[in-house]
Amino acid sequence: MLKALIFDLLYSRYYGVIIYTRIFKGELIKGHKIKFHANQQKVYQIEKVGVKTPREVLKGKLITGEIGWFTANIRDMREVKVGDTVFDLDSNFLPFAGYQEIKPNVYSNLYPSESSQFKEFEKALRELQIQDSSLSLETIDSKLLGPGFRCGFLGLLHREVVCERIQKEYDCEIITTSPSITYRIIFSDGKSLETNNPQKIPLKAKAIEELFISLNIITPEEYLGDISQLCRNKRGVYQSQEWKAGLLYQLNYHLPFAEFIIDFHDKIKSISHGYASFNYQLISFQPSDIVKVDILLNNQLVPDLSFLVHRNFAYGRAKLVCEKLKTTLNRQTFMVPIQAIIGNQVIARETLPALKKNVTGNLYGGDRTRKMKLWAKQKKGKARMKMLGKVNFSSDNLRDFLKSNKNM
Numbered sequence: 001m002l003k004a005l006i007f008d009l010l011y012s013r014y015y016g017v018i019i020y021t022r023i024f025k026g027e028l029i030k031g032h033k034i035k036f037h038a039n040q041q042k043v044y045q046i047e048k049v050g051v052k053t054p055r056e057v058l059k060g061k062l063i064t065g066e067i068g069w070f071t072a073n074i075r076d077m078r079e080v081k082v083g084d085t086v087f088d089l090d091s092n093f094l095p096f097a098g099y100q101e102i103k104p105n106v107y108s109n110l111y112p113s114e115s116s117q118f119k120e121f122e123k124a125l126r127e128l129q130i131q132d133s134s135l136s137l138e139t140i141d142s143k144l145l146g147p148g149f150r151c152g153f154l155g156l157l158h159r160e161v162v163c164e165r166i167q168k169e170y171d172c173e174i175i176t177t178s179p180s181i182t183y184r185i186i187f188s189d190g191k192s193l194e195t196n197n198p199q200k201i202p203l204k205a206k207a208i209e210e211l212f213i214s215l216n217i218i219t220p221e222e223y224l225g226d227i228s229q230l231c232r233n234k235r236g237v238y239q240s241q242e243w244k245a246g247l248l249y250q251l252n253y254h255l256p257f258a259e260f261i262i263d264f265h266d267k268i269k270s271i272s273h274g275y276a277s278f279n280y281q282l283i284s285f286q287p288s289d290i291v292k293v294d295i296l297l298n299n300q301l302v303p304d305l306s307f308l309v310h311r312n313f314a315y316g317r318a319k320l321v322c323e324k325l326k327t328t329l330n331r332q333t334f335m336v337p338i339q340a341i342i343g344n345q346v347i348a349r350e351t352l353p354a355l356k357k358n359v360t361g362n363l364y365g366g367d368r369t370r371k372m373k374l375w376a377k378q379k380k381g382k383a384r385m386k387m388l389g390k391v392n393f394s395s396d397n398l399r400d401f402l403k404s405n406k407n408m
Contacts, residue, residue, distance in 0.1 A: 002026035002088040017074040029061040037085040037095040044072035102134040104152025107196040111148035113173035124170035184209040184285045208290040211257040219276035234259040296339040318348035326350040
């Protein structure tokens with residue numbers, strides 16, 4: 001009776017999923033039928049068996065103690081996962097404990113640049129997920145950008161690597177939203193909900209807790225003051241300071257993870273000229289004054305532009321978004337207010353001026369009252385359009401906004 005552990009996966013366009021395994025009991029024989037513990041309803045027939053020596057060598061079977069690979073014409077990459085146990089049809093063994101599932105820390109929405117490329121985009125992400133089990137995928141659908149994925153990453157570097165691989169290895173242009181993290185929502189009845197999507201934040205939340213990290217920074221003495229100021233600007237809580245060796249000191253702070261992922265790495269390297277280094281670990285959720293900022297265009301909500309931010313930084317961030325939208329949107333035949341709101345309170349506003357038409361251009365001479373009548377008629381028409389008109393915030397506008405807003 002067979003019992004084997006899956007420790008790695010690889011996808012081939014010819015063989016499907018290639019499964020790397022170690023045989024603990026029994027034999028894995030070509031042509032035999034097997035099943036996985038996580039998906040016991042489906043039965044697979046082994047097509048190819050082999051080992052690496054380091055060259056690929058095909059074999060008829062793998063025996064107890066051997067490490068090798070096999071294929072079973074598995075085309076759907078979601079049917080098998082690393083850490084699962086392989087059985088034959090007659091086995092009654094208990095499964096292995098498997099590996100601890102990695103929890104993503106940073107989330108972004110990924111969309112293909114053209115909706116017609118979604119199938120190729122989805123295939124690329126699924127293949128990358130086979131090779132990288134730390135990448136999580138959740139299907140989403142935007143009214144403006146069409147279908148896409150809510151992707152979870154270990155960090156910003158992991159996010160950058162995945163995006164680069166999609167573009168270079170699969171020749172697929174993508175659009176990414178700003179990174180976000182997981183927040184914990186506390187309700188009045190004591191229940192809690194963890195979410196990483198600002199659009200899923202309920203209105204009746206009692207409190208919002210954000211994730212904090214324990215940050216350790218090693219820096220030369222001359223940069224201590226500037227780095228400490230950077231941490232305080234990022235809402236960091238000072239813990240301790242230690243002398244390490246020579247002129248090196250260690251600073252210990254508790255820092256909100258949301259502040260850390262934006263531009264902390266670039267700023268600390270700039271301040272210290274590359275001499276400072278740091279490491280961090282996640283500690284816990286802590287109460288914080290987090291608010292949800294929504295964007296209104298002519299009093300119409302655009303869900304794709306909502307974001308979460310600390311109340312102290314809400315105005316600056318909202319003002320920047322409104323200014324970016326003013327330069328991105330196409331002008332309408334009526335004046336368009338661009339507003340950032342928290343609940344029902346407007347905290348920032350920009351106005352997109354209307355397109356102007358010279359209605360008196362064809363008049364030559366005559367009394368000024370003729371022009372006054374035309375201007376009054378035009379003013380009434382614009383007021384009516386402002387009440388009934390809709391702002392055409394297209395997918396192209398959102399794409400331009402996201403491209404110019406990557407590091408915000």
